[in-house]
Amino acid sequence: MNTVLFRTVPINSGDAAQTVTFDFEGRQLHAPRGITVAAALMQNQVLHFRDSPVSGQPRAPYCQMGVCFECLVQINGVQNRQSCMTTIEDGMVIRMQRGQTTFTVIQTGEAQ
Ligand code: FES
DSSP states (O other), rough: OOOOOOOOOOOSOOOGGEEEEETTTTEEEEEEETTBBBHHHHHHOOOOOOOOTTTEEEOOOOOOSSSSSEEEEEEEEEHHHHHHSSBOOTTOEEBHHHHHHOOOOOOOOOOO
């Protein structure tokens, strides 16, 4: 039985301009430019993104389309970011989200 849920299509040509480097839990990882944070982490064999604040159980992306919120991580110090809806960028600092967190309001400059 095949237990792989997601399989990425190899698009990395080996060209450094097409690759981003990011930090996950202190590890320097690489991924093709243009994919989501969730895809970049899974491509690096990361399958534990956060812990449930209720049960403490490990969680990982499920829907990959912004519905389930199982993929929440901290990105560049901002908690509760949906990794499946965020494009990976060079130099991003990504941390697992553990337990209860606070909600951060991001000012966009748009009129309310
Ligand atoms: S995987 Fe479901 S919201 Fe990100």
